[in-house]
Amino acid sequence: MDYSTNGTAAPKLIKMNQLIEELSKSKIPNETIEKIMGLGKLVKVKSQTKLVRHNQVCTKVYLVLKGGFVCRFIDEALEIEKTINFFFPDFHPFMTCVDSFFSGTKTQCEIRCISNAEVIEFDKKDIETLIFQDLQLLQIYHALVITALQEINDFEMKIIAYSSERLYHYLITTHPIIIQQVPAKYIAEFMGISSEWLSKLKHRI
Numbered sequence: 001m002d003y004s005t006n007g008t009a010a011p012k013l014i015k016m017n018q019l020i021e022e023l024s025k026s027k028i029p030n031e032t033i034e035k036i037m038g039l040g041k042l043v044k045v046k047s048q049t050k051l052v053r054h055n056q057v058c059t060k061v062y063l064v065l066k067g068g069f070v071c072r073f074i075d076e077a078l079e080i081e082k083t084i085n086f087f088f089p090d091f092h093p094f095m096t097c098v099d100s101f102f103s104g105t106k107t108q109c110e111i112r113c114i115s116n117a118e119v120i121e122f123d124k125k126d127i128e129t130l131i132f133q134d135l136q137l138l139q140i141y142h143a144l145v146i147t148a149l150q151e152i153n154d155f156e157m158k159i160i161a162y163s164s165e166r167l168y169h170y171l172i173t174t175h176p177i178i179i180q181q182v183p184a185k186y187i188a189e190f191m192g193i194s195s196e197w198l199s200k201l202k203h204r205i
Contacts (some may be wrong), residue, residue, distance in 0.1 A: 067117025083189035
């Protein structure tokens with residue numbers, strides 16, 4: 001793998017504020033929260049690294065602390081490469097390849113880093129071992145998964161429902177971080193248009 005870790009078993013709690021707050025809201029005991037923290041590994045990822053590669057089984061889920069990522073669908077037979085989602089600390093911070101993580105099959109996607117980043121990495125086996133010992137954690141895990149999938153589905157449905165002009169307007173008004181930090185190539189892929197047409201939209205809007 002072409003990413004490096006700091007070698008610690010448990011990341012600094014200051015970098016886990018988002019997850020800690022979510023668990024605290026659910027009245028999870030501090031002892032249990034500490035166990036969850038211990039499952040995570042702080043990973044530093046260099047720009048353009050493929051954190052998850054196409055055609056591999058994805059057994060990790062990540063919490064984005066810094067930087068950004070794109071998820072791209074790849075079909076080599078049809079020569080299709082298409083960006084289908086984006087991940088930032090304040091936008092879809094939990095990321096994995098859904099088609100592989102839950103099924104155990106090889107993913108048709110890749111997760112690519114677009115700027116130097118830091119993530120907390122959790123292994124599926126570790127998560128399952130812990131949540132199946134605690135009914136409350138299991139319920140919270142399912143609630144988080146459902147919420148994340150609903151958000152992703154709603155976001156990706158706009159690719160189908162919106163015209164390119166409406167979709168671009170939606171991105172710049174609702175999720176400007178995407179326009180500001182994602183290279184135009186991936187935004188154009190997501191929208192299903194050429195980079196040239198995206199440039200024209202930028203000037204028009």
